[in-house]
Amino acid sequence: MTNTMTSTVLISFLACLLLVNVEGQVGxxxxxxxxxxxxxxxxxxxxxxxxxVYTSSHSCRNMEIIVTLKNGKGKKCLNPEAPFAKKTIEKIMKKHRSVQ
Structure with missing residues (x-):
């Protein structure tokens, strides 16, 4: 009887640990x-x-730069490695620093 009770308690404890572990994981x-x-x-x-500008994160490993165009012409994704994108980000960062 003690052996069965110990086994039941141990299995219940392990099941609780498993549930806590699964609940904390990202889908x-x-x-x-x-x-x-x-x-x-x-x-x-x-x-x-x-x-x-979206830096890399757990949901996407890439840095993403999304430009919304005027007059409702949609959105474009800029290549973060392109010289134009680098200069544009540099200008924005400079402006942002001067405002603070």
Whole structure:
């Protein structure tokens, strides 16, 4: 009887540990990158309405730069390695530092 009771308690304890461990884990590890349809190297500055920079994260390993175009012409993904993107980010960072 003691052996059965000990086994039941041990199994219950292990089941609780397993539930706690599974509950704390992130679901799917699929990348949820926004820029899946290719990158552009340049966009005319006068056509840019908004620029968003997303650093790499657990959901997407890539740095992503998304440009919203004026006049509702959609969004484009800039190549972070392109000289235009680097200069644009540099300008924004400089502006941001001067505001603070």
């Amino acid at each position: 799917h590890s699929k990348a949820r990158c926004l820029c899946l349809n290719g990158l552009v190297n340049h966009v005319k500055s006068r056509h840019i309405e908004k620029l968003e």
